[in-house]
Amino acid sequence: MTSTLPALTPAELPPDAVEVGRIADAWGVKGWLKVLPFSSDAEGLLSARSWFLQPAERGGKNTFAGTVQLDIRQARIHSGAVVAWVRGVDDRDVAEGLRGARIFVPRSGFPAAAEDEYYWVDLIGLEVVNREGVALGTVRDLLPTGPQTTLVLAYEQDGKPQERLVPFVSAFVDQVDLAGRRITVDWQPDF
Missing domain, CATH: 2.30.30.240 (PRC-barrel domain)
Incomplete structure (x- = not known):
């Protein structure tokens, strides 16, 4: 099953992929996504220029199957969550179709940890x-x-x-x- 959503490009999950969050909901009316990061330091999520999504394990809309890739236009912290604007997602309805999706980024793309700090x-x-x-x-x-x-x-x-x-x-x-x-x-x- 391929997605009818224009922003979703079928992709292979990178071998060093780490699950870093999930899409909680749409944010605003212009297609932004509200993301719940799994870490209090969402730097790995914020620094990635592409995210890899897999459908929700349960409770999501599952408007796609397999692994897809999103190109990130902007991502920032907002009220304890991350909000992101994704290329090709320009309205709330499309963003809502991604609710519950699991977000992965390659571990190799994480910023270097400071001395005596570890992911x-x-x-x-x-x-x-x-x-x-x-x-x-x-x-x-x-x-x-x-x-x-x-x-x-x-x-x-x-x-x-x-x-x-x-x-x-x-x-x-x-x-x-x-x-x-x-x-x-x-x-x-x-x-």
């Missing part, structure tokens, strides 16, 4: 060990817990899946080695 997507799957070399688990998720972020580690004990939380702050994190896929922390297994 969450880069931390998922890293092995976490303590200073003594004891394996504590693998990063399964990250939780924003107010002033800090917490690593959610998955590990097994006695054959049963377990979960361990480690604050992702400099007081406990000694080193993040993205190339080596390892985080070293000052943390004990019984904490």
Whole structure:
């Protein structure tokens, strides 16, 4: 099924694609989109000149199938969301037809992170060990817990899946080695 919407160009999802948000609704009457980013820092979404969309998993209009590409004219933060104007989407009805669509951008297009800053997507799957070399688990998720972020580690004990939380702050994190896929922390297994 191909889209009848003029702005949607069938495309392949880039191999390093990261889901960064979803289209919440139309914004205004000129075809702008209101986007709910999945990160409090939407820089990856804002800096991308093209977005790749896939239909909503549930609850969206699903006016297209497969993966399509949108060329972004403008995108900016507005009231805690991102609003964007897309080439070929010039009226509210067309924008509403994209409600619920999932937005992906290539990870390679993200701006470089500052020193000692990391994109969450880069931390998922890293092995976490303590200073003594004891394996504590693998990063399964990250939780924003107010002033800090917490690593959610998955590990097994006695054959049963377990979960361990480690604050992702400099007081406990000694080193993040993205190339080596390892985080070293000052943390004990019984904490």
